[in-house]
Amino acid sequence: MSRLDLAAALARIQPVDAARLASVQGHLDRQAKPQGSLGRLEEFARRFVAITGRQDIRKKIVFTFAGDHGVTAEGVSAFPKEVTPQMVFNFIEGGAAINALARHAGAEVRVVDMGVDYDFPPLEGLLAKKVGYGTRNFAKGPAMSRQDAIRCLEIGIELAQSCLEQGVDLVGTGDMGIGNTTPSAAIVAAFSGLPVAQVTHRGTGISDAALAHKIQVIEAGLQLNAPDPKDPIDVLAKVGGFEIGGIAGLVLGCAALGLPVVVDGFISTAGALIASELHPHVRDYIFAAHQSVEIGHRHMLQRIGQRPMLDLEMRLGEGTGGALAMTLIEGALRSLREVRTFDDAGVSSGNEV
Amino acid sequence: MSRLDLAAALARIQPVDAARLASVQGHLDRQAKPQGSLGRLEEFARRFVAITGRQDIRKKIVFTFAGDHGVTAEGVSAFPKEVTPQMVFNFIEGGAAINALARHAGAEVRVVDMGVDYDFPPLEGLLAKKVGYGTRNFAKGPAMSRQDAIRCLEIGIELAQSCLEQGVDLVGTGDMGIGNTTPSAAIVAAFSGLPVAQVTHRGTGISDAALAHKIQVIEAGLQLNAPDPKDPIDVLAKVGGFEIGGIAGLVLGCAALGLPVVVDGFISTAGALIASELHPHVRDYIFAAHQSVEIGHRHMLQRIGQRPMLDLEMRLGEGTGGALAMTLIEGALRSLREVRTFDDAGVSSGNEV
Numbered sequence: 173m174s175r176l177d178l179a180a181a182l183a184r185i186q187p188v189d190a191a192r193l194a195s196v197q198g199h200l201d202r203q204a205k206p207q208g209s210l211g212r213l214e215e216f217a218r219r220f221v222a223i224t225g226r227q228d229i230r231k232k233i234v235f236t237f238a239g240d241h242g243v244t245a246e247g248v249s250a251f252p253k254e255v256t257p258q259m260v261f262n263f264i265e266g267g268a269a270i271n272a273l274a275r276h277a278g279a280e281v282r283v284v285d286m287g288v289d290y291d292f293p294p295l296e297g298l299l300a301k302k303v304g305y306g307t308r309n310f311a312k313g314p315a316m317s318r319q320d321a322i323r324c325l326e327i328g329i330e331l332a333q334s335c336l337e338q339g340v341d342l343v344g345t346g347d348m349g350i351g352n353t354t355p356s357a358a359i360v361a362a363f364s365g366l367p368v369a370q371v372t373h374r375g376t377g378i379s380d381a382a383l384a385h386k387i388q389v390i391e392a393g394l395q396l397n398a399p400d401p402k403d404p405i406d407v408l409a410k411v412g413g414f415e416i417g418g419i420a421g422l423v424l425g426c427a428a429l430g431l432p433v434v435v436d437g438f439i440s441t442a443g444a445l446i447a448s449e450l451h452p453h454v455r456d457y458i459f460a461a462h463q464s465v466e467i468g469h470r471h472m473l474q475r476i477g478q479r480p481m482l483d484l485e486m487r488l489g490e491g492t493g494g495a496l497a498m499t500l501i502e503g504a505l506r507s508l509r510e511v512r513t514f515d516d517a518g519v520s521s522g523n524e525v
Numbered sequence: 526m527s528r529l530d531l532a533a534a535l536a537r538i539q540p541v542d543a544a545r546l547a548s549v550q551g552h553l554d555r556q557a558k559p560q561g562s563l564g565r566l567e568e569f570a571r572r573f574v575a576i577t578g579r580q581d582i583r584k585k586i587v588f589t590f591a592g593d594h595g596v597t598a599e600g601v602s603a604f605p606k607e608v609t610p611q612m613v614f615n616f617i618e619g620g621a622a623i624n625a626l627a628r629h630a631g632a633e634v635r636v637v638d639m640g641v642d643y644d645f646p647p648l649e650g651l652l653a654k655k656v657g658y659g660t661r662n663f664a665k666g667p668a669m670s671r672q673d674a675i676r677c678l679e680i681g682i683e684l685a686q687s688c689l690e691q692g693v694d695l696v697g698t699g700d701m702g703i704g705n706t707t708p709s710a711a712i713v714a715a716f717s718g719l720p721v722a723q724v725t726h727r728g729t730g731i732s733d734a735a736l737a738h739k740i741q742v743i744e745a746g747l748q749l750n751a752p753d754p755k756d757p758i759d760v761l762a763k764v765g766g767f768e769i770g771g772i773a774g775l776v777l778g779c780a781a782l783g784l785p786v787v788v789d790g791f792i793s794t795a796g797a798l799i800a801s802e803l804h805p806h807v808r809d810y811i812f813a814a815h816q817s818v819e820i821g822h823r824h825m826l827q828r829i830g831q832r833p834m835l836d837l838e839m840r841l842g843e844g845t846g847g848a849l850a851m852t853l854i855e856g857a858l859r860s861l862r863e864v865r866t867f868d869d870a871g872v873s874s875g876n877e878v
Contacts, residue, residue: 204615205622206603206729210845211818211838250559250875258872262557267865269558276859376559376875465564483836484853485564492563499852500837506629512620519611522603522729 173333178322178421181329181428188456192222196508203511204519212481216459216504223432223457224341227509232279232498234344234491235331235422236263236270237443239287239415240306241351242315243393248386250376253306253350257290260348263490264295270346270490277495277502279344284331286324287414288349301327303414307355310393314410315355321409321417328421328443329428336429342498343426344461345419346491347439351375353466356442358390358411360468362399363449364475371468373438376487404449412446419443424450427457434501436494437464437486441472448476461497462486526686531675531774534682534781541809545575549861556864557872565834569812569857576785576810577694580862585632585851587697587844588684588775589616589623590796592640592768593659594704595668596746601739603729606659606703610643613701616843617648623699623843630848630855632697637684639677640767641702654680656767660708663746667763668708674762674770681774681796682781689782695851696784697814698772699844700792704728706819709795711743711764713821715752716802717828724821726791757802765799772796777803780810787854789847790817790839794825801829814850815839 176184196218201207208214221227238260244253262268263283274281284299285292289306292298303323307315316324335343353375360371368390374383390411397410408417419435420443426433427447435444435458448454455477462482463469473480481497514521529537549571554560561567574580591613597606615621616636627634637652638645642659645651656676660668669677688696706728713724721743727736743764752763761770772788773796779786780800788797788811801807808830815835816822826833834850867874 203622204612204620205841209729209839209841210622211840213837213839213849252873255873258870259557262865262870262872265870267557267863267870269556269563269860269864272860272863273856275863276856376562481837484566484834486562486566487564488558488562496566496853496856499856500849503626503629503849503852507622507625510620510625510628511622512615517611517615517618517620519615520605520608 176329176333176428178325181424182451184428185451185453187453188222193218196221200508202513204514204517206522210507213504213507216501217508220432220501220505223430226341227505229341229502231338231340232277232342233282233335233340234270234274234279234346234495235282235284236346236348236491237284237286237415237418238348239413240289241349241355241413242307242309243311243354243389244351245309246311246389248354248389249351250378251350253289256288256348256350260288264297268490269488269492270495273492273495277498279495279498284418286418307413310397310411311389314397315412316409318405318409321405324414324417325421325424328418329425331422332425332429332431335431342434342501343431344434344491344494344498345422345440345443346436346494347415347419347489349413349415352413352415352439354386354390355411355413355416356439357468358393359407359442359445360472361390362394362407362411363401363445364471366471371471373466373468404446408446416443420446423447423458424454427454432459433457434459434461434494434497436461436491437489438466438469439489441469445472445476459497462493529682529686529781531678534777535804537781538804538806540806541575546571549574553861555866557867557870559875563860566857566860569854570861573785573854573858576783579694580858582694582855584691584693585630585695586635586688586693587623587627587632587699587848588635588637589699589701589844590637590639590768590771591701592766593642594702594708594766595660595662596664596707596742597704598662599664599742601707601742602704603731604703609641609701609703613641617650621843622841622845623848626845626848630851632848632851637771639771660766663750663764664742667750668765669762671758671762674758677767677770678774678777681771682778684775685778685782685784688784695787695854696779697787697844697847697851698775698793698796699789699847700768700772700842702766702768705766705768705792707739707743708764708766708769709792710821711746712760712795712798713825714743714747715760715764716754716798717824719824724824726819726821757799761799769796773799776800776811777807780807785812786810787812787814787847787850789814789844790842791819791822792842794822798825798829812850815846
């Protein structure tokens with residue numbers, strides 16, 4: 173397949189086939205258990221099989237997209253921005269939470285430098301896709317140009333294509349970028365029209381005073397830049413981030429290429445929301461990994477129309493919730509493949525009572 | 526260790542050591558991530574390590590306790606009672622959902638015949654502990670004698686002892702018994718004093734009319750037998766079940782012996798509730814696997830004081846939710862062991878902002 177640009181990717185997106193969904197459910201209903209009794213595991217199995225045509229997962233990859241944010245100059249994070257490249261090195265060395273949880277899930281981790289303010293040497297496991305040395309401060313003007321926003325999306329689409337070529341059957345998203353709950357809150361506020369205070373939270377852990385300040389910074393940035401909610405690329409450019417754009421592109425690319433994508437928490441869902449606003453059927457390919465502690469997250473998921481698989485009060489990002497959620501999809505597929513039917517097991521089925 | 530009877534097991538139960546809990550949390554707080562950002566995974570890791578003194582799981586077993594129920598004569602289930610022994614054969618042959626999900630979790634399954642109305646031949650993987658050929662119909666009198674209730678509890682305690690001897694570090698509970706949501710609802714109603722209609726649901730899937738009848742049967746049984754909520758053994762004997770008693774004993778035995786126990790859904794939690802009412806510190810050893818669809822389940826968990834790990838709308842039993850929940854504990858321990866500290870990873874820590 174030739175390399176897909178944004179327009180070509182959008183043109184390929186189809187709804188998931190309803191007949192395939194029904195066929196998988198038909199088999200689940202013949203298995204020796206009360207109908208529907210495996211609950212959402214049945215949904216996970218049904219959707220995975222309908223999307224991929226497979227009942228197993230050959231290979232899983234979590235992409236952790238990294239980028240810096242000019243808006244950190246406003247003092248919106250508890251951590252200094254040097255932590256972004258420090259954590260990239262930690263990912264590459266395998267010492268972070270996403271590495272531990274990806275190993276637990278049997279997934280590989282690929283770190284994508286979308287725009288860290290640091291010059292990395294060539295490193296195995298680091299994909300060098302730098303669009304810039306961090307975004308500009310959106311409190312003072314647009315975070316990036318429209319051209320750079322499209323570039324971010326097309327990098328994500330390209331990564332989805334690489335997955336298809338490598339036999340990856342399940343893709344996960346993740347993020348690293350000090351300050352990135354700020355653009356994420358701005359994105360959901362821009363699309364939903366909700367008051368900024370209703371979608372903005374403490375990120376890595378800020379005080380009440382710093383939270384009030386963060387809300388003011390986002391309000392001012394939205395007023396100054398006036399992103400157009402009908403134009404998701406404009407929203408990404410004005411108040412987004414390079415890593416968020418990469419995630420949006422990956423999610424869009426997965427939808428275009430028929431790959432299920434597990435979307436992690438608040439920042440990943442900001443990316444998924446941009447993709448979902450670009451095309452209404454993107455949502456069919458999204459598995460929402462978990463409910464983040466960030467208060468804006470539920471509004472994103474409502475807009476996308478997917479329910480979280482886990483609710484463990486996590487708020488770390490990196491792809492950690494996504495890696496855990498992948499294990500639930502594995503379990504669901506195992507049940508689909510291995511549970512015998514009433515007939516095969518010689519078990520009497522239920523009556524109308 | 527000599528074989529523990531009920532009194533000896535109760536005498537051994539201690540609260541989990543607060544200093545150990547704090548020590549694990551201290552390490553989690555030095556790891557290179559915002560403090561507390563792995564949410565409940567940190568709770569799972571902290572509790573597992575404080576209980577066991579270990580950071581890994583050598584061996585996991587799910588015990589699926591099977592028993593029949595005289596109260597099925599009242600027409601409270603959508604499935605005929607022949608399904609109980611049919612499903613026991615299915616478990617032994619590895620074809621049921623608990624087998625698939627236990628394989629997914631890397632756990633072994635042991636089926637315990639506590640009181641199925643069927644004579645099984647000797648079967649590998651089936652533990653023959655029959656207390657009777659099904660309980661009596663509690664709509665007409667007590668389900669079992671007090672002596673049999675104690676026998677059920679001591680069988681469960683004995684199984685916990687066998688786990689300790691075999692190097693099992695994580696135990697799961699499960700159930701199979703056509704009709705067993707009926708005694709489970711009766712148990713939570715007896716302890717909580719809540720109206721039967723508030724804790725009684727559709728089990729494997731019954732109609733509105735059958736549900737109304739089931740509620741009447743439970744109300745009548747409670748009135749006739751008048752179980753004493755201050756005497757959990759009396760509750761088990763009057764309106765319980767053999768498999769529920771086995772589960773109660775296993776949970777109690779785990780608490781007595783310092784083993785963490787993952788408690789599955791509605792029926793398993795009825796057992797855990799009996800154990801928890803017998804001794805207030807049993808709760809410290811319980812991991813509540815998931816929120817069942819059965820409406821009485823949340824009242825049981827509130828009384829025990831544990832929150833569910835998963836909420837996937839499951840209502841199958843067998844231990845299926847417990848097997849999935851075991852994988853979350855594995856993930857939590859992997860993070861505890863493998864995530865580097867700020868110092869080791871060379872990552873700057875957060876500031877007060």
